[in-house]
Amino acid sequence: MGNWQRLVWNQRDALFSGLVVTVEICLIAFACAIVGGLLLCLIRMYVRPLRPVAIVLIEFFRATPILVQLLWVNYAWPALFGWPDTFFTAAWVALALQSSGYLAETFRGGIEAIPRGHREAAYSVGMRPMLVFRRIILPQVALSTAPSIVNQFTVIVKSSTLVSVITVQDLMFESQRIVNIWYEPIEMLTATAAIYIIIVFLVSTAGKALSDMLRRRFGIAAA
Amino acid sequence: MSETLQQLLDISIFWEYRTVLLRGLAVNFYVFVCAAIVALSLGLGAALLRVSRRRPLRALGTLHVEIFRNAPDYVMVVWVHFVLPLLIGTLLHTRFELNPFVSAIIALGFVYSGYFAETFRAGIEAVPIGQIEAGRSCGMSDRHILWRIVLPQVVRRMLPESINQFISLFKATTIVSLIAVPDLMYQVSMITQQEMRPLPLYTGAALVYFAVILVASYALRAASERWRNKIFA
Amino acid sequence: MSEVPTIRVVDVHKRFGSLEVLKGVSFEVHRGNVVSMIGASGSGKSTLLRCINHLETPTTGDIFIEGESLCFRGDAAGSRAPRPLSEINRMRRDLGTVFQQFNLWPHMTVLGNVIEAPNRVRGLSRKAAAQLGGECLARVHLEDKALEYPARLSGGQQQRVAIARALAMQPKVMLFDEPTSSLDPELTDEVLGVMRELAADGTTMIVVTHEMGFAREVSDRVMFLHNGLIEEEGPPDQMFGAPKSERFRQFIAKYLY
Numbered sequence: 238m239g240n241w242q243r244l245v246w247n248q249r250d251a252l253f254s255g256l257v258v259t260v261e262i263c264l265i266a267f268a269c270a271i272v273g274g275l276l277l278c279l280i281r282m283y284v285r286p287l288r289p290v291a292i293v294l295i296e297f298f299r300a301t302p303i304l305v306q307l308l309w310v311n312y313a314w315p316a317l318f319g320w321p322d323t324f325f326t327a328a329w330v331a332l333a334l335q336s337s338g339y340l341a342e343t344f345r346g347g348i349e350a351i352p353r354g355h356r357e358a359a360y361s362v363g364m365r366p367m368l369v370f371r372r373i374i375l376p377q378v379a380l381s382t383a384p385s386i387v388n389q390f391t392v393i394v395k396s397s398t399l400v401s402v403i404t405v406q407d408l409m410f411e412s413q414r415i416v417n418i419w420y421e422p423i424e425m426l427t428a429t430a431a432i433y434i435i436i437v438f439l440v441s442t443a444g445k446a447l448s449d450m451l452r453r454r455f456g457i458a459a460a
Numbered sequence: 461m462s463e464t465l466q467q468l469l470d471i472s473i474f475w476e477y478r479t480v481l482l483r484g485l486a487v488n489f490y491v492f493v494c495a496a497i498v499a500l501s502l503g504l505g506a507a508l509l510r511v512s513r514r515r516p517l518r519a520l521g522t523l524h525v526e527i528f529r530n531a532p533d534y535v536m537v538v539w540v541h542f543v544l545p546l547l548i549g550t551l552l553h554t555r556f557e558l559n560p561f562v563s564a565i566i567a568l569g570f571v572y573s574g575y576f577a578e579t580f581r582a583g584i585e586a587v588p589i590g591q592i593e594a595g596r597s598c599g600m601s602d603r604h605i606l607w608r609i610v611l612p613q614v615v616r617r618m619l620p621e622s623i624n625q626f627i628s629l630f631k632a633t634t635i636v637s638l639i640a641v642p643d644l645m646y647q648v649s650m651i652t653q654q655e656m657r658p659l660p661l662y663t664g665a666a667l668v669y670f671a672v673i674l675v676a677s678y679a680l681r682a683a684s685e686r687w688r689n690k691i692f693a
Numbered sequence: 694m695s696e697v698p699t700i701r702v703v704d705v706h707k708r709f710g711s712l713e714v715l716k717g718v719s720f721e722v723h724r725g726n727v728v729s730m731i732g733a734s735g736s737g738k739s740t741l742l743r744c745i746n747h748l749e750t751p752t753t754g755d756i757f758i759e760g761e762s763l764c765f766r767g768d769a770a771g772s773r774a775p776r777p778l779s780e781i782n783r784m785r786r787d788l789g790t791v792f793q794q795f796n797l798w799p800h801m802t803v804l805g806n807v808i809e810a811p812n813r814v815r816g817l818s819r820k821a822a823a824q825l826g827g828e829c830l831a832r833v834h835l836e837d838k839a840l841e842y843p844a845r846l847s848g849g850q851q852q853r854v855a856i857a858r859a860l861a862m863q864p865k866v867m868l869f870d871e872p873t874s875s876l877d878p879e880l881t882d883e884v885l886g887v888m889r890e891l892a893a894d895g896t897t898m899i900v901v902t903h904e905m906g907f908a909r910e911v912s913d914r915v916m917f918l919h920n921g922l923i924e925e926e927g928p929p930d931q932m933f934g935a936p937k938s939e940r941f942r943q944f945i946a947k948y949l950y
């Protein structure tokens with residue numbers, strides 16, 4: 238127990254600052270992924286000329302390992318686009334890319350699952366296409382895909398552990414830094430693993446509760 | 461810009477190192493296959509615990525699933541590689557080390573066993589109880605029913621979902637480069653350090669993985685659909 | 694009769710929690726007999742059948758298959774111990790069961806379904822099992838569907854395969870639990886036809902059914918189950934011609950319109 242006190246509890250400030258970075262990165266990446274995913278999905282479904290581009294991007298983001306994307310954004314993008322200029326930015330950009338690909342497909346599934354009749358009913362009362370999308374389609378998609386979206390957040394949290402590789406000082410980075418001071422990894426790494434497992438567990442439990450609630454209240458099966 | 465473009469298009473560097481890189485990709489496959497075997501067997505075990513009639517066994521299965529399904533791959537790889545040998549060493553009172561290959565396979569195998577367990581369980585629960593009772597009435601033992609009646613259906617039913625998991629697992633094998641398993645990503649990092657040309661190398665690596673995974677997932681999906689459709693009309 | 698009955702049910706009670714579904718049922722079925730079991734929904738017919746092949750364990754009471762107790766194993770000292778599952782499995786081979794929901798195994802062909810148990814439970818060689826399976830499929834007139842998968846058959850055909858699968862164990866008794874209830878009327882006849890042929894061949898059968906015509910024509914004896922008890926039983930002509938109990942009269946009135 239003394240070891241835990243010395244090696245983990247006394248390091249709580251460092252761990253906490255790492256945790257804050259982790260949370261920041263995950264939230265920024267999550268928000269960008271939702272916006273990016275929606276854009277990709279809409280382009281794929283409704284913007285004919287750009288459709289192939291959207292498909293290639295979606296497939297590329299989904300089919301490339303996150304570590305590869307992270308290193309690619311971090312090392313290749315600055316030379317290609319002159320951006321991102323910090324490791325922190327590279328980290329959330331990579332996480333957002335990956336998840337936007339998955340979310341684009343989730344949104345598409347949600348939109349395609351809406352019965353044709355809903356749209357036709359809206360048109361027949363004289364609603365314009367934009368209005369139909371905003372008032373009829375989007376709210377339903379938001380509800381039916383909410384559990385998958387929450388689930389995607391757990392993927393982001395798990396993937397975020399890799400940003401320590403490009404020296405972003407997240408929880409994993411702090412933990413390994415401390416381990417490298419004393420070379421006593423047992424307590425520190427176990428605690429770190431436990432923290433991550435608990436975070437992901439809580440998020441996914443919330444997602445499950447959400448999908449149960451939606452099913453009960455709106456009769457919606459998660460997409 | 462034109463210089464970077466030229467650099468990007470200059471894939472000769474990939475050609476130059478082709479043997480090393482291909483060997484790296486082979487390492488990815490090797491880790492993938494071994495970890496998949498571990499994950500499938502542990503996942504099946506955990507799923508059987510979760511559908512067991514005994515409450516403590518069910519709880520054990522649930523614990524296994526919740527721990528490993530919620531654990532980040534990278535954290536588990538690091539934990540298994542650096543902590544597990546120390547724990548085993550303390551138990552055995554000797555110095556104990558894990559070869560990075562073994563660590564990677566154990567860690568990824570355990571993490572993905574959590575996902576496979578859920579897939580298996582859903583598949584087992586989808587088999588109508590009547591089919592199991594039909595087996596019992598023919599005098600089949602529980603083991604016979606499991607292997608001949610339940611699992612063959614589970615495999616077919618869960619194939620599409622497990623293809624996604626296999627692909628995730630394959631993608632996760634890139635993480636092993638971080639504990640110095642010489643996979644493709646590891647080789648790319650090494651070459652980058654020598655050549656100082658990250659742009660074509662990392663772009664190339666991304667494209668290689670993209671191509672491999674895209675082709676594999678389409679091929680597997682098509683094959684599994686054909687196989688399933690024969691039975692679940 | 695001096696002969697040992699093929700099935701002897703002795704004072705079987707079955708309770709699910711606080712609900713007593715069977716309240717002491719006893720009867721015997723002799724070799725070659727066809728017994729129809731009828732009764733309202735929820736009267737415990739399925740439960741009784743499931744007790745007979747031990748998919749449910751009776752709360753008290755016992756079932757004897759050719760004189761051998763299904764629930765208990767007596768030892769030399771005369772004490773009785775619950776029978777282990779492996780022995781129950783052995784005894785179950787003498788009971789062929791046909792379910793309302795067919796319950797064919799979808800990943801095996803028709804022939805695969807039929808020969809699975811003869812091959813792997815009784816240990817027949819694949820060739821001998823296939824030979825036997827072919828004969829059983831012939832008895833239900835489905836020889837030509839041997840290599841189809843169940844999903845491609847009609848309901849009536851699936852149920853006939855299920856009958857062939859049960860026959861392939863060469864059971865001493867065939868148990869049917871409402872074998873035609875999930876079939877369209879046209880398909881019902883083809884299954885009942887096969888069952889008539891089995892009865893004519895001297896197969897011992899216990900049939901839970903709502904087909905009064907079948908019960909009347911084919912069975913040697915009819916049992917009317919009500920609230921977990923056998924309310925009335927007897928030969929079909931007597932039962933349907935001159936029902937004794939008021940409840941049974943009401944019950945059959947519903948089927949005669």
Ligand SMILES: Nc1ncnc2c1ncn2[C@@H]1O[C@H](COP(=O)(O)OP(=O)(O)OP(=O)(O)O)[C@@H](O)[C@H]1O
Pocket residue numbers: 709712714732733734735736737738739740741
């Ligand atoms: N496993 C069980 N747990 C609790 N109750 C049960 C169980 N199986 C059956 N029952 C109850 O036992 C009663 C008798 O059921 P059973 O299926 O034997 O009726 P049945 O005569 O076959 O009716 P039906 O004609 O509808 O098939 C019903 O009230 C049912 O709810």
Ligand SMILES: [Mg+2]
Pocket residue numbers: 738739740870871
């Ligand atoms: Mg019933």
